[in-house]
Amino acid sequence: MIDYLILLLTAIYFVAALLQYFVAPKIGPNPYLGFKIGYTFADRVVWNKTNRLMGKFMMIHALIMFPLCLIPNFLGYFLLIYVIPLLVFIPIGIKYASTLLEMKGARAERASEKKLEPITVSIVWWSTPLVLFAILLILELATYSQLPEVVAVHFDAAGKPNGWSNRGDFILSFSLLSLMFVAISFIFVYLGKHHPLFLHPGKMRFSRDTYLKLIILSMDTALALMFIVYLSIYYFAVHNAAFPVSWILTSAVFVVIIPILYLVYKWRR
Numbered sequence: 462m463i464d465y466l467i468l469l470l471t472a473i474y475f476v477a478a479l480l481q482y483f484v485a486p487k488i489g490p491n492p493y494l495g496f497k498i499g500y501t502f503a504d505r506v507v508w509n510k511t512n513r514l515m516g517k518f519m520m521i522h523a524l525i526m527f528p529l530c531l532i533p534n535f536l537g538y539f540l541l542i543y544v545i546p547l548l549v550f551i552p553i554g555i556k557y558a559s560t561l562l563e564m565k566g567a568r569a570e571r572a573s574e575k576k577l578e579p580i581t582v583s584i585v586w587w588s589t590p591l592v593l594f595a596i597l598l599i600l601e602l603a604t605y606s607q608l609p610e611v612v613a614v615h616f617d618a619a620g621k622p623n624g625w626s627n628r629g630d631f632i633l634s635f636s637l638l639s640l641m642f643v644a645i646s647f648i649f650v651y652l653g654k655h656h657p658l659f660l661h662p663g664k665m666r667f668s669r670d671t672y673l674k675l676i677i678l679s680m681d682t683a684l685a686l687m688f689i690v691y692l693s694i695y696y697f698a699v700h701n702a703a704f705p706v707s708w709i710l711t712s713a714v715f716v717v718i719i720p721i722l723y724l725v726y727k728w729r730r
Contacts, residue, residue, distance in 0.1 A: 468530045474543075475523035482516025497672070499658045500558035504565060511558040518550045544641075555659070580653035580660050580669050586677050590646040593684040594639055597691065601632050608632075608698050622697070631694075639687045642680040649676045678720045685716040 485495035486509035490502050496515045501508040526542060605628070612631045615624030626634075652659045653673045660672045689712050696702070 468527075471523055471526045471530055474526070475520065478516050478519030478523055480516075481512050481519060485512040485516070496554055496558070498555060498558065499660055500555065500562050503562055503658075506565065507558050507561045510561060511554055514557055515550065515554045518546075518553075522546050522550070578657065578669075579655070580657045580673055582650070582653075582670055582673055582677065586674055587646065587650045590643045590677060590680045590684060593681060593688075594643045597639055597684065597688060598636060600688075600691065601636060604695055605632060608695065612694065612698050614694055616697075635687070635691065639684060642683045642687075646677050646680045649673060675720060675723060678723055682716050682720055689716070 480494055481496070485491075488494065489505055490497075490508050495501070495508065495512045501511050529542065608628045608631075610628050611625050612628050613622030613624070614626045614631055616622050649660070650673065653670075657669075660669075
């Protein structure tokens with residue numbers, strides 16, 4: 462059976478790739494669309510070329526994923542096939558942008574990385590993903606014994622389960638996926654402190670720490686969504702009934718819109 466949700470997510474990813482390749486170079490550096498790092502903000506040509514490269518990678522990636530979406534119960538593999546290539550593409554894009562900046566003769570800007578003051582955030586900001594993960598982990602451990610040995614982990618549009626997993630495997634994979642968001646936050650906190658040019662806003666109308674805060678807030682959002690997913694799976698496992706779809710969608714939209722509102726607020730200021 463075709464998983465139409467996975468197919469929809471892949472289609473959205475492909476549209477994002479098209480926008481990055483065709484639209485981002487035309488509108489130039491902006492806080493909403495494109496490969497947004499300090500290197501690309503430093504120069505319009507670097508922005509254009511890097512976004513075309515990353516857009517091309519993403520389009521090829523999405524086109525490879527489309528036929529794989531036809532595989533039944535593809536959700537678990539989808540996460541791996543989606544995330545792992547991105548973890549390869551992003552460092553390539555960073556290296557490509559920094560190399561272009563040097564080749565354009567912007568050595569002074571590149572060298573200024575050492576002179577830039579570190580970009581830091583308060584403990585309240587950088588510790589939030591860790592706290593959310595700890596709470597989620599405690600919730601998983603507290604409810605582990607209540608879960609059946611085989612857990613329904615994927616559902617169709619009607620709320621009926623069509624994918625299952627061993628209880629232990631589910632908790633382990635779910636925890637590792639959640640931990641990934643914490644790791645991403647700490648990686649960017651490290652980059653802001655030791656390689657501030659990576660997160661430097663360039664000529665954008667943002668304070669120096671806005672991008673770092675936005676990344677952390679996005680990871681908090683991802684962890685909040687993991688809470689919603691876990692509670693939905695737990696509710697079905699214990700009560701043998703699907704969680705109200707309207708409640709899930711409302712919660713997800715409310716959570717996702719938080720970083721968007723934060724970005725708009727900082728941009729208008």
